[in-house]
Amino acid sequence: MQISGNTIFIPGATSGIGLALALALQARGNEVIIGGRRTELLEQITAEHPGIHAYRIDTTDPESIATVSQRVIAEHPDVNVLIPMAGIMRVEDWTRAEGFLASSEEVITTNLLGPIRLISAFVEHLRTRPDATILTVSSGLAFTPLRVTPSYNASKAAIHMLSESIRLQLADTSVRVIELEPPSVATDLLPGQRDSAAAMPLNEFIAEVVELLVSEPDATEIQVERVKFLRYGEAxxxxDQVVVALNASDPH
Structure with missing residues (x-):
């Protein structure tokens, strides 16, 4: 992926990693379009950061995805990068039937079906662009499970294998598939995570991600150093020791 000169759509970019990445990519000379559910945040971001475009989109709603994606493509026909960032993480108790089902369905709808539906809405357009990218977002927890977040772990493992699979299918097209694999980052993904000593500072994470995009333009996986402990335990x-260490440090 080239680091500049793109038109990038990032649904799920009103806070956390999504917003920080959007601002970093704008600073690198890209036209950035963000999406999110909270209109007041979208208005605040566009007011504070001139040049960023914003659309209200609910990535849990298939109709919203289809309608907004059509608008983005029509109004920004040069869009050549899709980064489906929207994601949620829930602590779940799978020892009781009432402890997890609703949460699990919400996590899978947001973290897995959302990106799938967005890719479906954009893939044909992206294939018309001479240099296009789908940047998926998995997690270190796709490779090493955190005990208290089973559905999140599973959704991100599915994103990893989805990325591997569609990369094969799109190999002979102009569309590249890159997978971003964050470690725990200091955001509000879970209560207390922003202040956790185990979480990587957000600014450090984004700086390292941008540097990797610059230095490794042909990479298929973007891995900051801190995620490699989780990513390569099996290799x-x-x-087994990585699983124990990860769950021993979990505050939940």
């Missing part, structure tokens, strides 16, 4: 042969 190193210390997966």
């Amino acid at each position: 190193r042969g210390d997966y």
Whole structure:
């Protein structure tokens, strides 16, 4: 992925990693379009950061995805990068039937069906662009499970394998598939995560991601150093120890 000169749509960019990445990419000379559910935040962001475009989109709603995607493509026909960022994380208790089902359905709808529906809405347009990218967002937890967030772990593992699979299908097209694999980052994804000593500072994470995009333009996975402990446990042969260490440090 080239770091500048793109037109980028980032649904789920009103806070956290999504917003920070949007601002960093704008600063690198890209036209950035964000999406989110909260109109007041979208208006605040566009007022504070001139040049950013914003659309209200609910990535849990298939109709909203279809309608807004058509508008984005019609009004920004040069759009060549899709980054489906929207994601939620829930602590769940799978030892009781009433402890997880509603939460699990919400997580899978947001984290997995949302990106799938967005890719479906954009893939044909992206194939018309000479240099296009789908940047998916998984997690270190796609490779090492956090005990208290089963559905989140599963959704991100599915995003990883989805990325691997569609990269094969799109190999002979102009569309590249890159997977961003964050570690725990200091955001509000879970209560207390922003202040957790185990979480990577957001500004450091974004700076390292941008540097990797610059230095490794042909990379298929964007991995900051801190995620590699989780990403490669099985390959190193210390997966069981990584699982124990991760869950021993979990405050939940």
